Amino acid sequence: MSNANSTNGKGASSEPRFIIIGAGMSGILSAIKLKEAGLDYAIYEKADRLGGTWRENEYAGLSCDVPSHLYCYSFAPNPDWSHRFSPGAEIQAYFVDIAERYGIDKEIQYNKKITRCAFEDGRWQIETSDGSTDAGDFVIAATGVLHEPAYPDIEGLDSFQGTVFHSARWNHDAELAGKRIGVIGTGSTAIQIVAALIDDAKELSLFQRTAQWVTPQENPAFTEEEKADFRAHPEKMQQMREFIAKGFADGFANAVIDANSPELRMIHDTCVANLENSVKDSALREKLRPNYRAGCKRLIMSEDFYDAIQKPNANLVTEGIERIEQTGVRTKDGELHELDVLILATGFRVDRFMRPMNVIGRNGTKLDDVWSHGPCAYMAITIPEFPNIFMLNGPNGPVGNFSLIDVAELQFSYIMKLVDQVRSGACKEVSVSQEAMEKFDEERKEAAKSTIWQSGCNSWYLDANGVPAVWPWTFDRFRDEMANPRLDHFDLR
Numbered sequence: 001m002s003n004a005n006s007t008n009g010k011g012a013s014s015e016p017r018f019i020i021i022g023a024g025m026s027g028i029l030s031a032i033k034l035k036e037a038g039l040d041y042a043i044y045e046k047a048d049r050l051g052g053t054w055r056e057n058e059y060a061g062l063s064c065d066v067p068s069h070l071y072c073y074s075f076a077p078n079p080d081w082s083h084r085f086s087p088g089a090e091i092q093a094y095f096v097d098i099a100e101r102y103g104i105d106k107e108i109q110y111n112k113k114i115t116r117c118a119f120e121d122g123r124w125q126i127e128t129s130d131g132s133t134d135a136g137d138f139v140i141a142a143t144g145v146l147h148e149p150a151y152p153d154i155e156g157l158d159s160f161q162g163t164v165f166h167s168a169r170w171n172h173d174a175e176l177a178g179k180r181i182g183v184i185g186t187g188s189t190a191i192q193i194v195a196a197l198i199d200d201a202k203e204l205s206l207f208q209r210t211a212q213w214v215t216p217q218e219n220p221a222f223t224e225e226e227k228a229d230f231r232a233h234p235e236k237m238q239q240m241r242e243f244i245a246k247g248f249a250d251g252f253a254n255a256v257i258d259a260n261s262p263e264l265r266m267i268h269d270t271c272v273a274n275l276e277n278s279v280k281d282s283a284l285r286e287k288l289r290p291n292y293r294a295g296c297k298r299l300i301m302s303e304d305f306y307d308a309i310q311k312p313n314a315n316l317v318t319e320g321i322e323r324i325e326q327t328g329v330r331t332k333d334g335e336l337h338e339l340d341v342l343i344l345a346t347g348f349r350v351d352r353f354m355r356p357m358n359v360i361g362r363n364g365t366k367l368d369d370v371w372s373h374g375p376c377a378y379m380a381i382t383i384p385e386f387p388n389i390f391m392l393n394g395p396n397g398p399v400g401n402f403s404l405i406d407v408a409e410l411q412f413s414y415i416m417k418l419v420d421q422v423r424s425g426a427c428k429e430v431s432v433s434q435e436a437m438e439k440f441d442e443e444r445k446e447a448a449k450s451t452i453w454q455s456g457c458n459s460w461y462l463d464a465n466g467v468p469a470v471w472p473w474t475f476d477r478f479r480d481e482m483a484n485p486r487l488d489h490f491d492l493r
């Protein structure tokens with residue numbers, strides 16, 4: 001066992017020491033902000049590279065459905081985005097560049113998966129997969145939301161003799177050109193994969209369990225002149241960011257929390273028109289028509305999916321899957337769809353967050369026990385009896401309606417206001433009170449009833465009881481809450 005040292009050049013002081021778990025978007029953000037504040041931290045990453053979701057997802061066709069000038073740190077705009085919605089590799093390169101520019105990359109302790117994190121004698125003691133240990137006064141769990149792939153429980157999956165992989169474990173060695181490819185799933189991921197692979201595939205079979213609404217989405221490239229203009233006038237990027245953020249909040253984020261909003265009806269009508277106008281064959285059109293309202297599941301934005309699925313080498317399979325066999329997928333009608341490659345675009349285990357890490361709070365309280373009925377956290381950040389540990393983009397947060405970067409920045413500033421309670425000497429331990437947690441959850445569940453997510457579909461937004469595990473209020477409310485922590489909701493000791 002070795003004791004890991006502080007990595008950001010700060011020595012011992014009376015100031016608190018932070019442990020940041022994860023070097024994705026929110027972990028890098030935390031390190032930058034702590035460095036700016038002159039505070040001591042160590043940053044741990046389970047993988048051998050930074051980037052989080054943008055490292056893990058390298059599938060064909062990957063891009064982000066939040067416009068690039070909004071999907072970047074507010075303090076680090078990027079004049080070089082290639083497109084309105086830039087490809088995943090570009091987003092990954094952005095985070096690598098930012099980590100280098102702020103000197104974070106050299107500080108990250110790679111290949112160290114934190115296995116145990118326990119609050120003992122007033123400090124967080126951590127253990128990593130290689131047996132090393134460390135301790136900090138505060139932990140920032142920047143572990144991400146969608147990071148554990150969900151593999152489908154389909155009989156015979158292991159028997160497939162072709163190449164099979166999950167979308168978040170993309171097999172770059174797999175030969176795809178000229179092959180018979182199967183894709184299971186119709187989420188945001190699958191839709192992008194289908195559009196990216198269709199032209200080179202010999203045949204592509206999309207196994208659809210549930211149809212999806214698709215809203216048309218143009219994705220123009222920025223010209224070299226526009227990029228030069230952004231470089232010369234950074235304020236234009238800020239204006240564009242504000243413009244997009246406002247449009248996003250008014251037109252979408254605030255609409256989805258009210259199932260009867262006129263904006264949602266417009267989104268629904270746009271999706272219906274997109275389906276009607278884009279898909280020529282009536283039988284195919286009906287197979288692609290969902291039986292729930294647009295926005296209930298994560299809305300798909302695509303400029304090319306309908307074109308792709310109408311190509312002669314595309315096959316939309318709506319019969320349920322019976323089992324997977326050595327040579328392909330057998331559907332319930334008895335047909336065998338022979339395949340060379342099978343891609344599982346089947347999503348993620350959405351209830352993981354910090355786990356599988358063994359997190360132990362005050363008096364031996366185990367996170368797994370507290371979350372046995374599902375993950376919960378006040379403001380998606382803090383949990384009763386788990387003092388001085390905070391999550392960025394934790395459970396029941398704004399994952400369905402805002403840019404997660406904006407969310408993380410606001411949450412980080414909130415966390416620092418809580419940390420200030422300790423730094424000022426007002427207390428040594430800060431966590432939400434049990435009473436405030438329960439009240440918050442009751443109000444959240446009540447508000448969720450009028451959201452579009454609870455309007456009659458199945459999606460990863462819903463918890464085991466069918467309640468949307470998503471922030472059900474406006475972005476303004478979120479911003480206000482983050483700006484002004486209600487200290488009377490906290491247990492300060």
Ligand code: NAP
Pocket residue numbers: 063064065066146152153154167184185186187188189190207208209210298321345346347348458459460
């Ligand atoms: P997802 O939305 O959870 O979709 C998983 C798909 O797999 C669904 O169509 C699901 O069908 C299907 N599926 C799962 N198990 C199955 C089984 N046993 N048999 C048949 N079908 C099965 O996952 P995702 O597409 O990876 O997207 C997850 C989230 O990542 C998105 O909602 C979004 O938040 C984010 N994302 C964003 C972007 C972007 O920004 N463009 C791109 C990709 C992902 P059912 O619908 O019937 O359950």
